[in-house]
Amino acid sequence: MKAVMTVAAALWVAPALAGWEPTKPVEIVVAAGAGGASDQMARMMQAAIQKNNLMKQPMVVSLKGGASGAEALMYMKSSEGDPNKVLLAYSLIYMLPLSAKIPFNWRELTPVSVIALDQFVLWDNSAGPKTVKEFVDAAKAASSPFKMGGTGSKREDHVLTVFLEQKTGAKFSYLPYKSGGEAATQLVGNHTESNVNNPSENLEVWRAGQVRPLCVFDKERISYTAKVTDTQSWADIPTCKEEGVDVQYLMLRAMFLPGKVTPEQRAFYVELFHKVTQTAEYKDYMEKQALKPIFLTGKDMVQFLEEDDATNKSLMTEAGFVAK
Amino acid sequence: MEAFGLLLHGFAVLLTWKTLMLMMVGLVLGIFVGVLPGLGGPNGVAILLPLTFTMDPTSAIVMLSCIYWGALFGGAITSILFNIPGEAWSVATTFDGYPMAQQGRAAEALTAAFTSSFIGSLVAVLLITFLAPMISSFALKFGPPEFFAVYLLTFCSFVGLGREAKHKTVISMSLGLLLAGIGMDTVSGQLRMTFGSSELLRGINFLVAVIGLFGISEILLTMEERLALRGHAASISLRVVLGVWKDLPRYWVTLLRSSIIGCWLGITPGGAIAASFMGYNLAKRFAKDPESFGKGRIEGVFAPETAAHASGTSALLPMLALGIPGSGTAAILLGGLMVWGLNPGPLLFVEHKDFVWGLIASMYLGNVVGLVLVLTTVPIFASILRVPFAAVAPMIVVSCAIGAYAIQNAMFDIWLMLGFGIVGYVFKKIGIPLAPFTLALVLGNRAEDAFRLSMIGSGGDLKVFWSNGLVGSITTLAIVLLFWPAIGGLLARIGWTKATKSAGGKNIS
Numbered sequence: 001m002k003a004v005m006t007v008a009a010a011l012w013v014a015p016a017l018a019g020w021e022p023t024k025p026v027e028i029v030v031a032a033g034a035g036g037a038s039d040q041m042a043r044m045m046q047a048a049i050q051k052n053n054l055m056k057q058p059m060v061v062s063l064k065g066g067a068s069g070a071e072a073l074m075y076m077k078s079s080e081g082d083p084n085k086v087l088l089a090y091s092l093i094y095m096l097p098l099s100a101k102i103p104f105n106w107r108e109l110t111p112v113s114v115i116a117l118d119q120f121v122l123w124d125n126s127a128g129p130k131t132v133k134e135f136v137d138a139a140k141a142a143s144s145p146f147k148m149g150g151t152g153s154k155r156e157d158h159v160l161t162v163f164l165e166q167k168t169g170a171k172f173s174y175l176p177y178k179s180g181g182e183a184a185t186q187l188v189g190n191h192t193e194s195n196v197n198n199p200s201e202n203l204e205v206w207r208a209g210q211v212r213p214l215c216v217f218d219k220e221r222i223s224y225t226a227k228v229t230d231t232q233s234w235a236d237i238p239t240c241k242e243e244g245v246d247v248q249y250l251m252l253r254a255m256f257l258p259g260k261v262t263p264e265q266r267a268f269y270v271e272l273f274h275k276v277t278q279t280a281e282y283k284d285y286m287e288k289q290a291l292k293p294i295f296l297t298g299k300d301m302v303q304f305l306e307e308d309d310a311t312n313k314s315l316m317t318e319a320g321f322v323a324k
Numbered sequence: 325m326e327a328f329g330l331l332l333h334g335f336a337v338l339l340t341w342k343t344l345m346l347m348m349v350g351l352v353l354g355i356f357v358g359v360l361p362g363l364g365g366p367n368g369v370a371i372l373l374p375l376t377f378t379m380d381p382t383s384a385i386v387m388l389s390c391i392y393w394g395a396l397f398g399g400a401i402t403s404i405l406f407n408i409p410g411e412a413w414s415v416a417t418t419f420d421g422y423p424m425a426q427q428g429r430a431a432e433a434l435t436a437a438f439t440s441s442f443i444g445s446l447v448a449v450l451l452i453t454f455l456a457p458m459i460s461s462f463a464l465k466f467g468p469p470e471f472f473a474v475y476l477l478t479f480c481s482f483v484g485l486g487r488e489a490k491h492k493t494v495i496s497m498s499l500g501l502l503l504a505g506i507g508m509d510t511v512s513g514q515l516r517m518t519f520g521s522s523e524l525l526r527g528i529n530f531l532v533a534v535i536g537l538f539g540i541s542e543i544l545l546t547m548e549e550r551l552a553l554r555g556h557a558a559s560i561s562l563r564v565v566l567g568v569w570k571d572l573p574r575y576w577v578t579l580l581r582s583s584i585i586g587c588w589l590g591i592t593p594g595g596a597i598a599a600s601f602m603g604y605n606l607a608k609r610f611a612k613d614p615e616s617f618g619k620g621r622i623e624g625v626f627a628p629e630t631a632a633h634a635s636g637t638s639a640l641l642p643m644l645a646l647g648i649p650g651s652g653t654a655a656i657l658l659g660g661l662m663v664w665g666l667n668p669g670p671l672l673f674v675e676h677k678d679f680v681w682g683l684i685a686s687m688y689l690g691n692v693v694g695l696v697l698v699l700t701t702v703p704i705f706a707s708i709l710r711v712p713f714a715a716v717a718p719m720i721v722v723s724c725a726i727g728a729y730a731i732q733n734a735m736f737d738i739w740l741m742l743g744f745g746i747v748g749y750v751f752k753k754i755g756i757p758l759a760p761f762t763l764a765l766v767l768g769n770r771a772e773d774a775f776r777l778s779m780i781g782s783g784g785d786l787k788v789f790w791s792n793g794l795v796g797s798i799t800t801l802a803i804v805l806l807f808w809p810a811i812g813g814l815l816a817r818i819g820w821t822k823a824t825k826s827a828g829g830k831n832i833s
Contacts, residue, residue, distance in 0.1 A: 034655035040662045047377045047663050058374070061659075062733065066526025067508035067515065074522040099513050102525075147781055153513030175468070175777050176510055185646050191467030191781075204647055204669025323514070 019271075020264035022057045022084055029062050029076060029087045031069030036179055037118070037200050039063060041253065041285070042088050045273075048281035054272060068152050070096050073104045079258040083265040086112065087256040091156055094312040098322045099154035106309070110257040111301050112269045115277060117292040118251040120160055120217040121237060123202050124194045125187055125210070132214045132243035135194070139170035148172040149183035149192035154321040156251055157183075160196045160217060162319040163247045187211055198251075199234065199290035215240040217249045222290050234290045249315075250292065252308060254301070270297050327454050334681030337382060338689060346387040347686065351694050354394015358410050359401050359705075360723045366652040367730050368395055373660050381664035382682040388660060389640070389683060390690045392653050393445070396636050397698045400437035400629060401705050405430060408539045408720065412531055412766070413596035413632040415538060415759060416604040420617060420624025427620050430709065434702050435568040440579065440626040442695045444633030447583035448590065449687045452641050456673065459638075460645035463591050468777035469788045471592070473798035475771035478598045478763065480806035485605040488757040490809075496756050500764025503528050504772075511776045523736040530765040532728045532737045533744045537758050539724040540745025543717055545752060565699060568622070575626050578607045582627045586634025591642055596635040597766050601759060603631030609808075637687065644668055644680065 028045065032038040042061045049059050064072035069092045076087045093106040122132070129135040139146040148164075150157025153176040161174045175192060177183045180201030187195050187202075188210045195202070196217070205211045207229055215238050216222055222234035240247050255273055257266060276282055277295050286293055296304050316322050338344075357368035368391045376384035399411030404421035417437060424433035451459065466474075479497065486493045506517045507527025518524040572579075582603035589599040607627035608617045617624050636653075643654040647668040661668050666676055673680050708716065728741040751758055782788035790796040804811065 034652070034659055039659050043659050043663045046374060050374065050377055060374070064526075064732075066732070067518075068510065068513070070508060070515075071522075071526040074525060078522070100508065100515050102515075144783060153509075153511055155513065158513075173780050173783075175780055176513070177777070178510055178773070181647050185464060185648050186467060188646075189464035189467060204667050204671060208670035210670065321513075 020083070020262065020268050022055065022268070024084055025058045025060050026055070027060055027062045027085045029064055029072050029085055031064060031072035031087065031089065031092055033065035033179065034063055036065070036181070037198055037289075038088055038090065038253075040200070040289075041116075044281055044285045045088075045276055048276050048279040049272070051281065052275075052279050054275050054279075067102075068092070068096065068100075068155070070100065070102045070104070073102060076109055076256065076258050077104055081260040082258050083261045083268075085258055086269060089252070089254050089256050090118070091251045091308075091312060093256075094309050095155055095316060095321075098313065098316050101323045106256065106305065108259045110259060110261050110266055111305060112255040112257055112266060112297065113273050114252055114254040114294055114296040114301055114304060115273055116253040116286065117294050118198050118200075118253060119222060119290060119292065120156065120196050120249055120251070121199055121202070122164070122194060122196055122214040122217070122240065123187060123206075123211045124214060125190055126212045127190075128193060128212070129214075130212065132238075132240065132245060135214055136168045136170050136245070139168070139172065139193070145171040145173045146193040147191070148174050149177055149186050149195040150174060150197075151178070151180050151183060152176050154316070154319075156249065157196050159315050159319050159321065160247065160249055163249075163315070164196075164245065167245050167247055184211070200288075203228070203289070213237045215243045215245065217247055218292075219248055222292075224287050224290055226287070252304075253291070254305075330677060330681045331453055331685060333677070334683075334685030335689070337678050337682040338386065338685045343383055343386055343686075346383055347390045347690055347693060348697075350387040350390025351394040351690065351697055354391035354396075355398040355401075355694075355698060355701075356394070357391070358395035358398020360410065360727060366656055367727075368392075369653050369656045369660075373656065373663075376660065377663055381661075381666055381676075381679050384660065384664060385657070385679065385683050386686040386690070388657060389686060390694070392636070392657075393687075393690045393694050395653075396445070396633050397438060397441055397694050399632075400441065400625075401434065402720075404433045404437060404625075405705065405709055406716075406720065407542045408724075409534065412534045412762070413600045413636070414628070415534065415597070415762060416600040416628035416632075417625055418538070419604060419628075420619070420621050423618065423620035424622070424625065425709075429620065430706050431564045431702055432568055432622065433625055434705065435565050435699065436622050436625040437629045438695055438698045438702075439568060439572065440582075440629040441633040442691055443579055444583055444586055444630035444635075445637045445687065445691045447580075448587050448634040448637035449684065449691070451587055451638060452687070453684055456641060456645060459591055459641055460670070463642050463646060463648075465794055466592050468774045468781060469791065469795045470798065472771060472774035472778055473789060473795050473802060474589070474592055475598075475767050475774060477798055477802040477805065478602055478767060479771070480802040481602055481605050482760050482763060484805040484808040485609045486757065486760065488755070492756050493760045496751070496758065497760040497764045500761040501768045503533075504765050504768025510773055511780075523734070526732065526734075527769075528740065528765065529731055529737065530762060531731050532741050533765055534762055535724045535728050536741040536744025537748035537751075537762065539720065540742060541748030541752060543721060544745060544749045546713065546717070565702075571622070575623055577610075578623050578627050579630050581606060581610075582630035583634045586631035586636075587638045589631075590635035590638030595766065596632045596639070598763065599635035600628035600632040601763055604628040640683075640687075644672055644683075645670060 028042045030038045030042045046059045046061055049055050064075050072087060079085050096102045097104050124135055129138045148161045158174055161172050165172060180197050183195045183197055184202050184205050186192050188205050202211055206213060217240050221239055224234040227233050257269060353368060369388050376388060395411060399414040400417050402408045402410040403414040403417040404425050407418050407422040409415045409418055421433045421437060483490060483493050506524055509516050585603050586599045589595060604624065604627045607623055608614045639654050642648045643658050658668060666672065666679060724741060725738050728737045731737060748758055778788050789799045
C-alpha cells in the first residue's frame with residue numbers, strides 16, 4: 001500500500017519536477033515600514049498566494065524598512081544566489097543610491113516582473129482652494145510658503161514638489177514625514193496645505209470628505225470609473241497637464257530576486273507573479289488603490305527599468321538631490 | 325445613548341463559542357510572548373497574522389488583539405520576579421516591583437500589576453467607547469510643534485522629577501540621543517554615523533537595547549553577587565489578591581492620573597513606554613514621601629502599569645479612526661485590516677459597525693478574561709523563583725537572544741544586545757540610570773524630526789512652540805517640570821505649601 005502511494009505521489013509530482021520550486025518558506029522583502037503601501041501590497045500577495053494555493057511553501061512578509069528602505073536593498077544585495085527571497089521594489093532602487101550614496105545597483109539583482117505602476121496626486125484640504133489654478137494662486141499670494149507634506153527626503157514626493165515649484169513659480173516648504181499615512185492626517189489637521197500622496201495613502205480621508213484631489217501627475221486620467229466618494233471617481237480627477245501644470249511621474253512596483261539565481265528559479269517566480277496578477281485579490285486591490293495595471297518581464301522589463309532609471313536620474317539631478 | 329446600544333450589539337457579535345475560544349487562545353499566547361523578554365506583542369501578532377487571512381475579520385481581530393492584551397499583562401511578570409522587563413513598557417515596573425519581590429511580596433506585586441493593567445485598559449476602552457469621534461479630532465490637532473512639545477515634556481519630566489542625580493540623568497539621556505541618531509535621517513535623507521556598515525543602516529533598535537541593558541546586565545550582576553535568584557517564593561492566596569484590591573481605593577488619584585497620561589500618550593503617539601515612565605515619575609513627585617519609591621512601594625507598580633495599559637489600549641483608536649498606528653503592534657494590526665478588506669480611516673466606524681464594535685466589546689471581555697487568567701496563574705509564575713538560578717539563567721539568556729534576533733531577523737542584533745548587556749552592567753555599577761537612556765533611544769529620533777519639521781514650517785522661528793494654546797501650554801509645562809526642583813525650592817523659601825518638602829536639593833541623592 002505504502003509503495004503504491006509513493007508511486008502515485010511520484011507520478012503526481014513528476015510534471016512539477018520539470019521546473020524549480022522553492023523548498024523552504026519564501027520571504028517577500030518589503031522596503032518600508034508596517035502599514036505602508038508596500039506592506040499592504042505584500043500582504044495582499046501573501047493572501048492571494050495562500051488563498052489560491054499558488055505555491056506549496058508558505059510566504060512570509062519581512063519588513064526591512066530601516067534607513068528609508070536602504071536596509072532591504074542591502075539585504076537583497078547580500079543574499080546573492082538565494083532563491084527564497086523576493087524584493088517588492090519601487091523607485092527607491094534608483095533614488096537611494098543617488099541621494100544617500102548607498103552602494104547598491106539594481107542591475108546586481110535579478111529582475112522578475114513589473115507588476116503595477118503607482119500614481120501621484122496633488123491633494124489639498126477640502127476647505128482649501130478648489131482647482132489647481134486657485135491653489136497655485138493662493139500659494140503665490142501666501143505670506144509664508146505653503147507647506148507640502150510628503151514621505152522622506154529627496155525622494156518621489158520631494159522631486160515632485162521641486163518640479164511643481166519650477167513649473168508654477170510658487171514656493172513650498174517641503175515637510176518630510178515618516179509615512180504617507182502621516183502626511184495624510186497632517187493635511188486633514190491643517191498642519192500642511194497640501195501633499196502629493198499616492199491614491200492609496202489618501203483614499204480613506206478623501207472618502208470621508210476631508211481632502212480634495214486637485215490633479216494626477218500622469219499623461220492620462222486614472223481609468224477606474226466606479227464612484228469612490230458620493231460624487232467622484234478616480235477618473236474624474238483631471239491630469240495636471242490638463243490643468244496647465246505639465247509634471248508627470250509614475251512609480252514602479254516590481255519584483256526582484258537576488259543576483260546569481262538560476263533561470264529556472266527566475267522562471268518560477270515570473271510564473272507565480274503572473275498568476276498573482278490574475279487573481280481576484282490582485283484585481284480588487286488594483287482598483288481600490290487606483291494602481292495602473294501592467295505586467296512586464298524579461299527583456300521588456302529590463303528596457304523599462306533602464307528608461308525609468310534614466311528618467312529618475314535626470315529628475316534627481318535637475319532637482320539637485322544627487323549626493324556629491 | 326447610541327454608543328451603548330452599539331456596544332451591546334458588539335457583545336452579541338462576540339458571544340459565540342468560536343470567538344470565545346479564539347479569545348482564550350490569543351490571551352494565552354500573548355501572556356507567553358509577554359513573559360519571554362524580547363519576544364513582544366508585535367512579534368506574536370506578526371507571526372500569527374497569516375493564520376487569520378482566511379478567518380472573518382471580527383474573529384481575526386479578536387484573536388490578534390487578545391495576543392496584544394495578553395502581552396501587555398505578561399510583560400510585568402519577569403520585571404517583578406527577575407528585574408528583567410518582559411516588554412519595554414514594563415521597565416518602570418521593575419523599579420518597585422522587583423524590590424517587592426525581594427521582600428517576599430512577589431504575589432502582591434503581581435496582583436497589583438495585573439489589576440492596575442486592567443484598570444488602565446478599562447479607562448482607555450471607556451474612552452474609546454464613548455468619546456471616539458472627539459478623540460480623533462483631538463489627535464488631528466497635533467502637528468510637528470505639538471509632537472515636539474509632548475516629547476520635550478517627557479524628557480523634561482525625567483530630568484526634573486527623576487530620583488537620580490540630575491547630571492547622571494542628563495549624561496544617560498544624551499548617550500541615548502546620540503545612539504538614536506544612527507542610521508537614515510528622514511529630514512535630510514542622508515545617512516549618519518553608519519561608518520559604511522550596512523548593519524548600522526537601520527539604526528539601533530531600542531528593543532535590542534532594552535533586552536541587553538536590563539536582561540543581560542541583570543544576569544551578569546546576579547552571577548557576580550551570588551548564584552541565586554534574589555526573589556523569595558511567596559505564599560499566594562485569594563487573601564493576598566483581596567488584600568491588594570481592598571487597598572485600591574486609597575490609590576485612586578495615582579490610578580486616575582496614570583490612566584489620563586496613558587490615554588493621552590496612546591492617542592498622540594508618545595507610546596506606552598513614555599507613558600509608563602511619566603506615570604511613575606509623576607506618582608513619585610506627588611507622593612508625600614518620594615524617598616520610599618524604588619524600595620518596594622506598591623504605588624510604584626500601580627502607576628507605570630496603569631499608564632502603560634491605558635496607552636497600549638488607546639493606541640488602537642488612532643489606528644482605527646485615522647489609519648495612524650499609535651504603537652508597533654497597532655501598525656501590524658493595521659496591515660492585517662487591509663488584508664481582511666477593511667480600510668482604517670474615518671469611515672470605518674460608519675461602514676463596518678460589526679467589526680469596530682465587536683473589537684471594542686472584545687477589549688472589555690478580553691481584559692476581564694485576561695485578568696482572571698493571569699491572576700489564577702500567579703502561583704505558577706511565582707514558583708519560577710524556586711527553580712535554581714543555574715537552570716533559569718541560561719533559559720533567560722536564550723530567550724533574550726531569540727527576542728533580539730526576532731525583531732529584525734539580524735544576527736548583528738544579538739551582538740549588539742550582548743554589548744548593551746555590558747554597558748548596562750557598567751552603568752549599574754557606576755550608578756548611571758538606564759531609564760533615561762532607553763527613553764532617549766525610543767523618542768530621540770521622533771523628537772528630532774518633530775523639532776526640525778517645526779523649524780522648516782516656521783522658517784526657523786522658535787515662537788512656533790507658543791503659537792497656540794495647546795502647544796504653548798505643553799511647552800510651558802515641560803519647562804516648569806525641567807526646573808521644578810529649583811522652582812520648588814524657591815516656593816519653599818517664600819513659605820509655600822508642603823508639596824515642596826521634598827523638592828529642591830533633597831532628592832538629588
